[in-house]
Structure formats: C-alpha cells, structure tokens
Amino acid sequence: MISLGLIPLFPLLGCLILGAIAVISSGSKKGPAEGFVGTLAVLFPALSFGGVALLALNMPEGGVRETLCTWIDLPMFRAEIGFLFDGLSRIMLLFVTGIGTLITLYSIGYMHGDRGFARFFAYINLFLFSMIVLVLSDNLLLTFLGWEGVGLCSYLLIGFWNKDLSNCKAANKAFIVNRVGDIGFLLGMLCLVTIGGAAILNYDVLSNFISMVINGNHVELVVPALSVAGILFFIGCTGKSAQIPLLTWLPDAMAGPTPVSALIHAATMVTSGVYLLARLGSMFALLPNVLDIIVIVGMLTAFWAAVAGLFQNDIKKVLAYSTISQLGYMFMASGVCAFDASIFHVFTHAFFKAALFLGAGAVIHALAGEQDMRKMGGLLKKTPVTACVMIFAFLAIVGFPGFAGFWSKDLILERLFMNCSMVIPGFTLFGAEIPTIPLNGVVYAIGLATAVITAVYMGRLIILTFFGSYRGSKESEEHIHEAPAVMLIPMVILAFGAVFAGYLWADSIGIKFFAETLAPVVGAAQAYNAPAVTAHLNPVIFAALGTIAALLGMFIAYKVYANARIPAAKGSSAPEGGKATWTFLFDTLHKYVGIIPVNVLAWICDVVVDKILAAAQWTVGAIATILGDGAASFQVRKVRLQIALSILGLVALVAIVLLTGGSF
C-alpha cells in the first residue's frame, strides 16, 4: 500500500527538476535536449497515475485517509495537511493524472522546437501537483491551496509565450477574474468557521456536523448562515469554472498553447468548481435557495455560451465556449443535487473535450498556426486520423446514442426534469387564484434547446474544418501533414475514452458502476434532496428526446453550412456587429460594473485624495513653522536679556506653586 503523499509528490519533483533544467539552460541559445526533458516530463505524471491506479484497485469502501503533518498550529486555529482518497477523489484523480499524462505526451510533439520546452513541462507538472492537492486534500484550506495553485499555473501557462503582450493580458485577465472568485471561496471558508469552529474545514467533520444538524432537527437554525457560505463558495466556483458572471477569462485563455487549453481549460482546472460542489454536497443539500440559484446560473450560462459558440470563427474559441456551455450543464446537475450525474459528465467531458482540443491542436499544427476556420476546409482527406478523432469526439459531445456524451448528458437532463423543484409560487391576482407553476419543464426545455445549439455549432466546426474545399492559401496547402505519432497516440486514446467512457454508467442497460463508486460520498446528500414524489417516466423518453435534439442539430448544421459560401476571411477572426455584442456581453458588463468604477475611484484617490493629503501635510508643516518662528522670536541678541526673561519665568513658576499650595 503506497502512501497517499506520494501521488502529489511525483509531479512536484518533476516540476522542481524540470525547473532546474530550465533555469540552468536559460543561458544557452538552443535549450535543453528535448528527448531527455520530454521523457522526464512524462515520467512523473505517469508515476502519479500508476500510484493512483494502485490505490484505486485496493480502495476500501470508506476510503483511505492520511494525515501528513500539521500545517498551522495556533491556539485559535489548527490546520493539517491531510489527504482523503474516497470514491470521488479516486475518479477525479484517475482522469486528472491519466489525461495529464496523455496531454504531456502530446505536448512533446506540439511544443517541439519551442525555446521554452523545459519551462513548459515544469509548469505542467506544477499544475498537476496543484490539481492533485486540490482533489486529494481532506480539508478546505488545503483545497484552497490547490485552487490557488491551479490558478497560478493557469496564468503561467496562458502567458507562456510571453513576448506577445496580448498573451500576457489574457493571462492577467484569467488570474484576476479567478482571484475575484477566490474571494468568495475564502469568505465562504470564514463563514463556515464562524458557524462551526476551525475544525469544520475538514470534510469529514463537516459531513458529521451536517448529519448532526439533520438528526437534531436544527436545520432551520443553520440554514441562513450556511446559505451565505453556500453562495460564497458558489461565487468561487463561478470564477474557477467560468460561469456567469466570471466567465470572461476562458475564451481569452485560448491564447495559450493548445495542450494547455486541453488540460487546464477543458479537462481539469475548470472542473474544480464542480468538484467543490460535489464535495460540499451534504451542505448544499440543505440549502434549496442556493441550489435554485445554481440551476438558474448554470442554465443561463449553458444557453448563452452555446449561442456565442455559433458566432465564433476561431476554432479554439468555439471549443472554449463549448466548454463553458458544458460546465453549465454540470452546474445544472449539481443544482438539483444530482452530484453523481455532474461528476459523471465531468468525467466524460474530460475525454471528449480533451480529444477535441488535441485534435484542434493537430489541425493548427498541420496548418502551421492557422486558427481561423474560414481558412480551413477539406482536411478530411489530408489528416484522416485527426479527422476521425474529432468526429468521434463530436458525436460524443452532441450526445449521439452509444457515445459517452449520450449517457452523461441525457442523465443530466433526466435528473433535471425529475428532481428540479423550482416553482413560481402561486398568488392571488385581483381575486383570481394563480396556481404554482413548476419550472422543471422549463429548465429541461432550455437544456434541450442548448443541446440542439451544441449540435449546430459543433457540426459547423466539423464541416468548416474537415469538409468542403480548402479555403486557405496554396502554399500552406502543400505543407498540410498529419501530426507525428507522439501527438496522435494520446488523441486516439482519448477518442477511445470519448466513445467508451460513458459505459461506466449506462443507466438504461443497467450498468451503474460509476454511481456505485460515488454513492458513499454523495449518496446522503442526494437522498436528502430526493423529490417527494417520483414521477414514473420511462427513461427511454429522455434518451429519445436527447437523440432527436442531437440529430436535429446536426441536420441544421448540415443544411446551413455544408454547401454554404463562406465569406473570405478578412482581418481578425473575432466576431463582429451583433455577434460581437453577444459574445462580449460579460466583458462589457465587467467594464461598466467593475473596471470603470475602479478607474474612477483610482482617479479620485490620485487627484482628490492626493491633494487633500498634500494640503494636510502642508498644514502640519505650517503649524510647526509658525510655532518655531514664534518661539524663535523670543531669542534676543543680548544674553543678559535672555537671563532676565528666564528670571521672569522663574518668578511665574514660583508664583504658581505658591498659589496652588504646592499641590502642583
């Protein structure tokens, strides 16, 4: 049985060694030997994955816990570095380390020839370390450490090509928007601590506390305070997982190298928000209002991002908005307390989204850096393996029956309909009784519509990229080539995952393996919030509706884009006009709500407050000068006169003492 501490240790070691290599070779012109660095870089995540697999096979029902050491030891606050390996963290770690290894392997090919080769892999290993710490920790404080760490690595990796200022700005934006969310996380932790003391940050202690509250019927007492904590944690999740309103960083994050987008912004970092909700599931189960907010936010985000994805011309931006949209689905599932469904979608999404990103990376590599889809086309013949991978992943994401997305997305939609208890409460209007309107149908309908739009924009992506005729320049057409093997192998493995990963929980055919592994962790929370009346609807209906939605979307895409004349691409690939307004809606919102007020405040401080402070300083100085001049006026030229004045002072003193009777 290996120690839990080894799992984050491997990538940390990798980061340090690779970082040392990067620093040592920073003086030389060519950089370190790529083969050596690449082998090292893949070795550590692979070791980590091996460790996780070993632990996963022998995991007892309740999970493995291990405390490494005491981190903070104060009378008022105590925190420990401890690890918790239960069903939830097992799943997350398996795909984090597994996909991490695959993408690292892919990056050896993608980053070939880049001067910052070693630095890149040092950052990737640091990221894996932070993510493992985030998932493996047994208390909120250590999770926060990992949370911040992945934010940092996101910044480092988005701005990896840091000679270009726009990359740096994108990295800054990602970090800052994440930071705004992190305030929510921190305040949420503080809120919990005020409710239950410092020890409540430990997940086991928290779930004990919640079950104690439930058993003692004290639920109404804690709900207000816990609601505040819940909202704050959710704000943190919106920051990390790019939901409304903190989602503006994810499209800009596509400035980083494509493996970074695949690893961080598709498979692992952005899912930490969903992971946090699942971990705190027992707490959120008690808070119906917060859950409703989560559902609404997830729904709006999913729909908005799907529509925005239609308007994009850059292949990576389409995938970015697609990620945001799918995350919205995961949040919707969490919002109806279907945590296992949301984690299942995280799992399948990791496979097909990573496959899509890696495929996009291969396309970009083939076209020597071209990312605008209006200049692509007809790549099916020229890069067949990439095309196959992307088509399989496409079928997974739209929910084509039999592929991974089918099982997970339809499960979410089914749970949405069955468990959602949002209602518009009934009221009397002019004497007429208006009944309560259940909203689960509305939510389900919007989810389904989003699925249609997903199919449309993904179909558009596939058609524009792989079908039709090539719309680029003639010289670039000569150079189109399939990606090297080191890039293809991970893509193919991920495509396999995109196809078959869904079968871990094929509800309709009775395989419930995934749900069973998660049940010890999230079962109590889900049971608490299970609807009072279960409508007996055949699950096949939902599957059928999902399939119809997917086929409808593919059909629309085919109709609109298959033989359409694509206008020649001029200028940048950014959308224009009304599409730009929709796409940059939240950027504009941030500008008016956040940036402009802060700028005004800064201007006020700089000009007004500065002047006030300078005036105050001048006043103090003037008082001192006046007092000094006044005192100096007592200096006279003649010493004798000075002495005479001193005698006068002495007389005054003696008189005072005499008058006050010596009690002075």
Place this chain on the structure above:
Amino acid sequence: MLALIYFIVLAIIAVGSAVCVLLSRHPLYGALSLVLSMVSLAGIYGLLGSPFLGVVQIMVYAGAIMMLLTFVIMVLNGARDSHTPMFDKVSLFVIPAVLVLAGLVGFALVRSPIAFDAATIRGSVAITSKTLFDVAQTGPGYFVLFEVLGVLLLSAMGAAVLLAKKRLGSVDSEKTEDNH
C-alpha cells in the same frame, strides 16, 4: 542678645558692600567691596556655629578666588569700557523681576516655621574632619565627594592653563616676540 547685635552689624556690612559692588564703576573697586562682603559673611558663619567654614571662606574665597579675579582685572585692564552706561534698559527690566522673585520667596520663607535648635553641634575642625573622613561612621559619601572635588580642581586648573595660554606661533605670541 549679643549674638543679635553682632549679626546685625555684620549683616549691614555685608549688604552694604554688596550694594557697593552693584554701584561701583571700576571693577577693582567692585572686587574690593566683594572681599569685604565675604569677610563679613565669614564672621556670620562663625556666629552660626561653623567656625571651620568661616575660616575656609576667608582662606579660599576672599583669599584665593578674589585674588585671582583681581589679578585678571589688572592684567586685562578691566576698566577699559567704563564709559558704557551702568544701567540700561535691561536693568530696568531685571531689577523689578528679581525684586518680585525675592519678595515671593521671602513671603514663603516667612510663613514657614523654622527655629534654631539648641542641640546643634558646633562645626569645629575635629567634627568636620570626622564627618568627611570617618568612613565607618558616616558612610563613604562625603569622602568620595572630597576626592572627586580634588580631581575637579585639578581638571579646572588644567583647563584654565590650556584655555588661556598663548599658542606657539599664534598672532599674540608673534606680537610679544617682536616687542623684544
């Protein structure tokens, strides 16, 4: 009774010569008046039961210090600026101030109940020297102070010599050299 008469006579002499110091024009006259004042004060010391102190006063104060002062007055020709007015605006200011001060202090003094004690010891040489040097009885305080005073006088002497001597090669010494 007799003591009172002696005291009044000596007091008048002391105050009178002090006033003479105030009003004299030539510093030498002032120095001589001062000597007279000190001698009468020495007498008063003897009257008050400290004969040793009175004799020391005459030896040191009236003898050494005033001799020194007189010597310096004569060397530096102290009457050089005797055409300056004796009392000017500052004096107009200072004399009332001092008088008020003295008045206040005197007022406080008069109201305090002090009286001579009959059992006062007479400050003869024997008693004084025993107080100063008999460390076992009165503690080391006075003895240490006595020695420190010796060092102080030594250092004052050294300082005076250093301050006042002419530097070799300075302007003044050149002048006196040329005069030869």
Place this chain on the structure above:
Amino acid sequence: MELQAIYVQILALVIFAIGLIVAVSRRNVFFVLMGVELALNAVNLSFVGFAKTLPNDMSIVGQVVPLFSIAVAAAEACVGLAMVILIFRNRESVDADTYSNMKG
C-alpha cells in the same frame, strides 16, 4: 530679642537678589562673575542657617556642603576667568553685550 533663624534666611535672600541683579544688569564681564560669586555665597549662608535649625546628627550636613560649594566655586571661577582671557584676546573688549553672535 534673640537671633532667629528667619533673619539669617532673609539676609541670604537679600544678598542673593543683589548678586543676581549685579550679574544680569552690569555690562562689564568681571561684574558678572562677581555677581555670581555673591549669589553662591548667599546660598552657602542659607545652608549654614538651616544647619543650625537641625538637631545633632543632621546638622553637620549643612556645614559640609558649603565646603564643597566653595571648592566648586573656586574651580568655576578659575575656568571662567580663563575663558574671559580667551575671549578678550579675540574681541579686545570686556563688554558682555559685544560677546553675542546670535542673530535676531
């Protein structure tokens, strides 16, 4: 009428006041020194006067301290006169008012 303690103190006060007046209101530097000596003498007189009001064991203080005061006055007169000589060399004057470098 007997000689009373208060008479001695009054005498000391008067001499002190005269000494202070001499020290401050005369311009000749020697008179300043003489005034200071007068004031010191008055203080010694006051000490001895108080010593006589105290009983046996405490009274000796009032007769020893003036001894030290005289010694210190000697040292001070010595150094003071040396300084007068030094200043006289520079300014060729014994007028205390011309010794001032202060502005204002």
